[in-house]
Amino acid sequence: MIRIENLTKNYKTVQALKGVNLHVAAGELFAYLGPNGSGKTTTIKILTGLAYPTSGDAYLNGFHITRQSLDAKRQCGLVPQTINLDHELTVYENLNIHGKLFHMPRQERKSRILELLDYVEIRDRMKSPVKQLSGGMKRRVMVARALMHSPGILFLDEPTVGLDPAIRRRIWSLIKKIQQRGATIFLTTHYIEEAEFLAERVAFLNEGSIVAVDTPQNLMSRLGAWALDRIVNGEMETVYFKDRDEANRHVAHQRGSFSLRRVNLEDVFIAATGKKVQP
Amino acid sequence: MRGCLAIYQRELLILKKKFFRQLASMSVGPLLYLIAFGLGMGQDVMVEGRPYLEFLIPGLIAMNSMTQAFAIASEINIARFYWRIFEEFQAAPIRNIAYVTGEVLAGITRALLSVVVILVIAFLSGVTLNYDHFFWISVILNSYLFASLAVGLAMLVKSHADQALLTNFFITPMSFLGGTFFPVDRMPSWVQSILNFLPLTHAAASIRKSAFGLPPDSDSLLLLAGIGTVLFVLAYHSVNRAKE
Numbered sequence A: 001m002i003r004i005e006n007l008t009k010n011y012k013t014v015q016a017l018k019g020v021n022l023h024v025a026a027g028e029l030f031a032y033l034g035p036n037g038s039g040k041t042t043t044i045k046i047l048t049g050l051a052y053p054t055s056g057d058a059y060l061n062g063f064h065i066t067r068q069s070l071d072a073k074r075q076c077g078l079v080p081q082t083i084n085l086d087h088e089l090t091v092y093e094n095l096n097i098h099g100k101l102f103h104m105p106r107q108e109r110k111s112r113i114l115e116l117l118d119y120v121e122i123r124d125r126m127k128s129p130v131k132q133l134s135g136g137m138k139r140r141v142m143v144a145r146a147l148m149h150s151p152g153i154l155f156l157d158e159p160t161v162g163l164d165p166a167i168r169r170r171i172w173s174l175i176k177k178i179q180q181r182g183a184t185i186f187l188t189t190h191y192i193e194e195a196e197f198l199a200e201r202v203a204f205l206n207e208g209s210i211v212a213v214d215t216p217q218n219l220m221s222r223l224g225a226w227a228l229d230r231i232v233n234g235e236m237e238t239v240y241f242k243d244r245d246e247a248n249r250h251v252a253h254q255r256g257s258f259s260l261r262r263v264n265l266e267d268v269f270i271a272a273t274g275k276k277v278q279p
Numbered sequence B: 001m002r003g004c005l006a007i008y009q010r011e012l013l014i015l016k017k018k019f020f021r022q023l024a025s026m027s028v029g030p031l032l033y034l035i036a037f038g039l040g041m042g043q044d045v046m047v048e049g050r051p052y053l054e055f056l057i058p059g060l061i062a063m064n065s066m067t068q069a070f071a072i073a074s075e076i077n078i079a080r081f082y083w084r085i086f087e088e089f090q091a092a093p094i095r096n097i098a099y100v101t102g103e104v105l106a107g108i109t110r111a112l113l114s115v116v117v118i119l120v121i122a123f124l125s126g127v128t129l130n131y132d133h134f135f136w137i138s139v140i141l142n143s144y145l146f147a148s149l150a151v152g153l154a155m156l157v158k159s160h161a162d163q164a165l166l167t168n169f170f171i172t173p174m175s176f177l178g179g180t181f182f183p184v185d186r187m188p189s190w191v192q193s194i195l196n197f198l199p200l201t202h203a204a205a206s207i208r209k210s211a212f213g214l215p216p217d218s219d220s221l222l223l224l225a226g227i228g229t230v231l232f233v234l235a236y237h238s239v240n241r242a243k244e
Helices: A040-047 A069-075 A091-101 A106-119 A135-147 A165-180 A192-198 A216-223 A244-252 A265-273 B002-017 B019-041 B052-070 B072-082 B086-090 B096-124 B133-156 B160-177 B189-195 B199-211 B218-242
Strands: A002-011 A014-024 A029-033 A055-060 A076-079 A153-157 A184-189 A201-206 A209-214 A226-232 A235-241 A258-262
Touching: A002 A040, A014 A040, A014 A201, A014 A209, A029 A040, A029 A165, A029 A192, A040 A055, A040 A153, A040 A184, A055 A069, A069 A076, A076 A135, A091 A106, A091 A135, A091 B002, A091 B086, A106 A135, A135 A153, A135 A165, A165 A184, A165 A192, A184 A192, A192 A265, A201 A216, A201 A265, A209 A216, A209 A265, A216 A265, A226 A244, A235 A244, A235 A265, A244 A258, B002 B019, B002 B072, B002 B096, B019 B052, B019 B096, B052 B072, B052 B096, B052 B133, B052 B160, B052 B199, B072 B086, B072 B096, B072 B133, B072 B160, B096 B133, B096 B218, B133 B160, B133 B199, B133 B218, B160 B199, B199 B218
Parallel strands: A029 A184, A029 A201, A076 A153, A153 A184
Antiparallel strands: A002 A014, A002 A055, A201 A209, A226 A235, A226 A258
């Protein structure tokens, strides 16, 4: 369970987080969306102990992130945005060092590494130096490393960024599998389809503030079911409809180029902020 | 304590992976100094009643243990700015003291390894000195001091380039002025007063005295231990500064 209360973070002249409040239930797969610079990574850094909040509180499974920082850190695993594995070391050694950092006994470390490497389907590369792995393999090693100490909460910061679609879908399956084992997952992404496919609830962050939180279905149904994109005076305009029939009736009177499609989470974000969710 | 061991073991693992490269890099500097200054001049020149080569080797030990202990800063910076592994340590449930102790121990280990390299080179050059417990205490205190300084600075710098700047401004001048290549007491008194503020001057003097079979000045050893501890405490307090 994650509880965030009035969290703020200031960097010199920039206010990166402006009083964020959020509650993520145990076992939930929660997506935290927003454009670059909206404060997603800052939130994760604060929650995982990589940065200090300016004010406010946050709890991981009941442990305060600064007052009980060591206990709070034991609750969570982190897959950061940038690959931060020891490239000189092998896959096994990377995981083993992580186990040592989390005070896992030798035998437990050994069996857990083998179990996780099977889980992320990379056991055959156990003795390979990380520098010899592909980007997708490195991501899977990072997921395995974050799961080494069996955390109750897993933070995934853009876990599929830069990966090709096939590998991305493989990582999605892995994330689903981890959630089915009971972990709480806090995911940031700017791949809208990733959040739609994976998340049970979604929060939209814009310029350090949360502008909407709900299930993807609820957020989208507030706008409608179908969207018509058309160009008006050189500008893209989108019109939303409750159902297909209403959309078809409207389309019958359209001239010029247009496209009819289902409403997605990006529509929700644009409607809420006027911005596109883009890197 | 377990966190400290994890940090230390990681550094040892990295060292092991590039052991021969490291060993070669540790050998090049002292070997060049030995050839240029030691073998070139050392046969005929006498300093403090001994051949210059015998005078030079303890100085090289002081200098190399300093530079190798300080080199842990580069390893930390690579982990911090290039590989981003420092984030992995920050996200782990280990205390700052464990992190600093692990890195300082790694710095001391590198320094000791470099000393062994010089002793082997010295032996092959026909020089055998006295390597008693005072000798090793002096070497360890020197390494402890500069490894602590390295960890503290590595936490405070904002880029790898800043670290190189600090090395150029502090470590390189100290290497030449801290009594490694010449007796400090041959310098004008005002220069001596300045050089006495350098930790390496005391380390070189202690290592040299021990290597010559004499007890080192207890003041020098206490000074090294004291400055080392102050720097260790500063390094400990610097870890939080590395967070955003």
